[in-house]
Amino acid sequence: MSSQPVGPGFAQWVATARQQALQPAPSQRLALVAAGHVVGxxxxxxxxxxxxxxTFHKHSLLLKEEHSGGATWHLDGAADEITPALNALASALRDQGLCGPWRGEQLAVCNAAGDVVGTVERGAVRVLGITTRAVHLVGQAPDGRIWVQKRAMTKPNNPGQWDTLMGGMVSAADTLEQALARETWEEAGLRVDELRHLTHGGHVAFSRPSREGGGAGFMVERIDWFHAVVPAGMEPDNQDGEVECFALLHPDDVRERVAQGAFTLEAGLVLAEFFGA
Known part of the structure; x- marks a missing residue:
């Protein structure tokens, strides 16, 4: 990780961004329980x-239970009905215009202990307050400059902003390592086994209100980030159309752009950890 000094503008941005990343819900949220598991x-x-x-799926019912401590929403049904019931609920929300962008991608749904108990459409995770996982890669050239990407204007979230070399969700079908490899190839056209000194750097936690569902969403996410050296002569090449361009910047230029708000909040905080801020 970089040992370069951190400018006051960047340091102030980091302090503010960390407060933005961890915010309480603006209004009361009710637990969402599926087959006895609190999932969102x-x-x-x-x-x-x-x-x-x-009735959303076979014998799964959406019920609101009132009790002395408040109310709770339940998707009643067997444990093996959690995935179809949650996806039926996601479809119902989409039909009412209450969902985030529909992706056709399943993300893991975990209980309070962290055990995977089902999956759900990605577009519903924020409005249902379901915890997600993401992965980022900070890529350096051998001379210490940093590879960054500019997100395509067609991206549903943060179009046109700058990002780390790679940032993506961990799908239900992936382990963390599989997501790292898949997203690095899709976004940057790089094979992780060809990178040098690939290291897990740490993680950044988010819990904050989300605009999805007309402002009814709540983002709960853990971002695991890695850093590696992209060998000389090897350049990123986007494969999935989600990146407008790549740039190779001096660390001071990266810090300046982060401080100016040119990077996504997630990427900025990952880079802050990389810089030791």
Missing amino acids: SVVEGFLDQIGLQC
């Missing part, structure tokens, strides 16, 4: 918009 949370009144006691 929803804003008070949010699921009332799609109707009470609605």
